[in-house]
Amino acid sequence: MTIRVVLVDDQELVRAGFAMMVEAQADMEVVGQAGDGRQALALLETVEADVVVMDLRMPVMDGVEATRALQARAELPRVLALTTFDTDEDAFAALQAGASAFLLKNAPPDDLLGAIRVVAAGESVVAPRVTRRLLDRFAGRLVTDERARHRFDALTDREQEVLGLVAEGLSNTEIAARLFLSESTVKSHFGRVLLKLGLRDRVHAVVFAYESGLVRPPNDRPD
Numbered sequence: 001m002t003i004r005v006v007l008v009d010d011q012e013l014v015r016a017g018f019a020m021m022v023e024a025q026a027d028m029e030v031v032g033q034a035g036d037g038r039q040a041l042a043l044l045e046t047v048e049a050d051v052v053v054m055d056l057r058m059p060v061m062d063g064v065e066a067t068r069a070l071q072a073r074a075e076l077p078r079v080l081a082l083t084t085f086d087t088d089e090d091a092f093a094a095l096q097a098g099a100s101a102f103l104l105k106n107a108p109p110d111d112l113l114g115a116i117r118v119v120a121a122g123e124s125v126v127a128p129r130v131t132r133r134l135l136d137r138f139a140g141r142l143v144t145d146e147r148a149r150h151r152f153d154a155l156t157d158r159e160q161e162v163l164g165l166v167a168e169g170l171s172n173t174e175i176a177a178r179l180f181l182s183e184s185t186v187k188s189h190f191g192r193v194l195l196k197l198g199l200r201d202r203v204h205a206v207v208f209a210y211e212s213g214l215v216r217p218p219n220d221r222p223d
Helices: 012-023 037-043 063-070 088-097 109-120 128-137 146-153 157-167 172-179 183-197 202-211
Strands: 003-008 028-034 051-055 078-083 101-104
Touching (some): 003 012, 003 037, 012 028, 012 109, 028 037, 037 051, 037 063, 051 063, 051 109, 063 088, 088 101, 101 109, 146 202, 157 172, 157 183, 172 183, 183 202
Parallel strands (some): 003 028, 078 101
16 A cells, blocks of 8 residues: 655755655655645645655744644544754644654654654554653643543543553553453554544554543642
8 A cells, every 4th residue: 555645844855855755665655745834734635645744843834733733634644743853842742733753854764764654554653651751841731621531531441541551651562461451452442542532543642641631740640
């Protein structure tokens, strides 16, 4: 199956370089390019994409705002956020907006291509433990969402338990050992969590755990 990629960056030379790299892969094709977030949203009304490689800092509409706007769509591609700046704030903004991956623009080509494949497969590139560190650091910007809490209450007790352990950064193997379950059973439970909550991957499950109040920021946790 060919991975359909849209490239969004305000620098034409950067897009051209990424396009050459992607088109050289047997399992990928570039289906469109845009110079800012607004152009990207318009483009994605006309083409179907699996992954959007999105620069975060652009004029007119930046990558964070464009990524957030994509979340309102029924059929949305996954977003791989790119930035020149290695800052937690950029990573936090991208993940909270709905990105499934965060990479620096100067990452090796194999890292970028690998990230596109991972994201297209429905996984995230940022580890849940890293996501939790970011959310703990920027917890003051997170507001518990009552709608998220209502969705959380629709989960079974076991599904809530699995989600809580995912939010702690545990792998399926670690969760299975903790709960005395098989790894396949854990995968089934977590798959139902994603389906019921309308989430795409583990990173967004961690974000949801904070928004629903399942996980509390460090300064709000009991000693």
